[in-house]
Amino acid sequence: MSDLVEDTIQIVQLKQMLNAANYIVAFTGAGISAESGIPTFRGVGGLWSKYDPEKAVSIDYFRIDPTYYWKFFRDVRHDLMINAQPNAAHSALAELERGGRLRAVITQNIDGLHQRAGSKTVFELHGNTRRFYCVRCRKPFTIEQAWEMLQTKLPPECDKCGGVLRPDVVLFGEYLPEDVVQAAQREAAACDLMLVVGSSLVVYPANNIPYQAKYNGAKLVIINIDPTPLDGLADLVINSAAGEILKQAVME
Secondary structure (H helix, E strand, C coil), X not given: CCHHHHHHXXXXXXXXXXXXXXXXXXXXXXXXXXCCCCCCCCCCCCHHHCCCHHHHCEHHHHHHCCHHHHHHHHHHHHHHHHHCCCCHHHXXXXXXXXXXXXXXXXXXCCCCHHHHHCCCCEEECCEEEEEEEECCCCCEEEHHHHHHHHCCCCCCECCCCCCEEEEEECCECCCCCHHHHHHHHHHHHHCCEEEEECCCCCXXXXXXXXXXXXXXXXEXXXXXXXXXCCHHHCCEEECCCHHHHHHHHHHC
């Protein structure tokens, strides 16, 4: 069977499952944003092939030397976050929500592309790299403000108290936000279809959420280029980039 024929059959299956579901929840990972030009962290060409993650996004190292993170942000993350645009997969999920079928997006990503595509109910397990705050007084800053401050000070400092700015993301060594995790778990327990898009499902504890949905009786669909540990539990596995698959299943 050719890849084109197989994709067509799977798109039909996916469309049928989407139409039959009453409460869809999406769980997304780095693979969905890779189609927007944001490289994954791991693997060949990933960000961690250029920067040491134990220094770039570790809370322990940030406390010792925050300049390493800010050099990483200045050299790589800023342009990625400013220039990246939502792709067809983000748009399809937003359209599903507008149609009342998708109730929430649970994402491991920190790029804010779901919101920019129009999704309203988004639970960010790892925070959002477009937001910053002062470690001392917790004054919030936008990515534009942080970038402007970075031009004259490394690391940038709060204009209110002089504290160092940090990204509003979960760094290595920090716990996921409990309120977001609990909300994600409630959605997983309530849904009748869990749609995993672009996640390798290897990052703990976030990878428990699709498993919880399946355990509670939901259908499980996984759209990811590479195999995942949960493929054996899934009702449908599509090993393709998500953009064209979701576009055809949702928009056409």
